[in-house]
Amino acid sequence: MSTVKRINRFSLIEMLAVIGLVGILMNMALLFYYKSQKINSKYTDKAVQIKSVSVVSKYLRSFVHGNGETFMVKPDKVVFNNGSVIAMDNNRLVFTAGGVDKSFALPKGFAVTFSLENSQGEPPRIVMNVNMLNSKDQLQLNKYTRIAACVEGGAQ
Amino acid sequence: MKTEKQFQLRFYLMPEMIFALGLLMILTVCFFATTNTIQRMDKSFTDESCGLMVVDNTLERLEHKKQYNVEDVKRIFLDEYEKSGIKDRTKMLAGFTPNSVGAMLAIIKNNGKPLIEVQIKCQQ
Secondary structure (H helix, E strand, O other): OOOOOOOOOOOHHHHHHHHHHHHHHHHHHHHHHHHHHHHHHHHHHHHHHHHHHHHHHHHHHHHHHHHOOEEEEEOOEEEEOOOOEEEEEOOEEEEEEOOEEEEEEOOOOEEEEEEEEOOOOOOOEEEEEEEEEOOOOOEEEEEEEEEEEEOOOOOO | OOOOOOOOOOOOOHHHHHHHHHHHHHHHHHHHHHHHHHHHHHHHHHHHHHHHHHHHHHHHHHHOOOOOEHHHHHHHHHHHHHHHOHHHHOOOEEEEEEEOOEEEEEEEOOOOOEEEEEEEEOEO
16 A cells, blocks of 8 residues: 655745735725725715705794894804703704703714804895815815705894 | 555645636725725715705705895805815816706716706795
8 A cells, every 4th residue: 555645835925915815805905994984984874964954044033033043153153142052962952942852963083063144135144154174073164065054134 | 555655745736726816816806996986985975975065054054044146046055065165075066057947956966967956946
C-alpha cells in the first residue's frame, strides 16, 4: 500500500497576496455596510421630516390662527399675547395653550427656527424653517423647508 | 481502502481570476450606482416637498389678505419662491401666467413639466 502525502507549500508572496486580498475584501464589506447604514438612517430621517412638515404645517397654522397676535418671536420660541407658547425642547416642538402641552418629535438631524415677517398690506406672519443639521449639530442654513402661518388680527 | 489524506493544491486559471474580479467590479459598480440613484431620488423628493410648500405658503398668505389682485398674487408667489431657497439649490422655476379669470401659479420641474399648477381667481 503506497502512502501519498502531498503537502502544498505557498510562497511568502502568495501568502501576502492572499492576506492583502482578504484585507481589501473585508474593508470593502465594512465600507458597504457602513455606507448602507448611513444612507438608510439618513433617508429614514428625511422621510420622517417630509411627513412631519406636512403634519406640523397644518397644526402650526391652526395654532397661530387660534391664538392671535404675538408678544415675542425668538429663533427658538414664540410667545403669544394670550400666553400660548411654541417652543423647541430637546428636539421636540412643543405647543402650549391653556396649560396643555402638545409636542411633536422632530427626526434626528433636524431643528426648527422661528421668525416674524411683515409685508406691506398683509398681516404679519410667523415663519418656521425646518432646517437640517450637519454632523456637528449646526444648522445648515441653505437646506430648509419654510412654513408660513399668518397671524390673525394682525394689522394689515 | 484509502486511509491516507490527500492534500491538493488548487490552482485557478487566469480566466477564472478575471471572471471573479469582473464579478466583484460589477457588484461594486451596482452598489455605488444604487447609492447614487437613492441620493438623486431623495434630492428630488426634498425639492418637490419645498416646491409644494411655496404654493402652500402663497395660498396661506392670500387667504389672510382682505383683497388681492393679479399683481399681489405675483408678488407674494415670487416672494415665497425666492425665500424658499429652491431657486438656489434646484433648477425648478416659478411660472406665473395671468389669464382671463385671474392667474395660474406653477412650479416647473427640471424636465419642463409642472410639479403643481394652481388657478387663482382674482381681480385683474
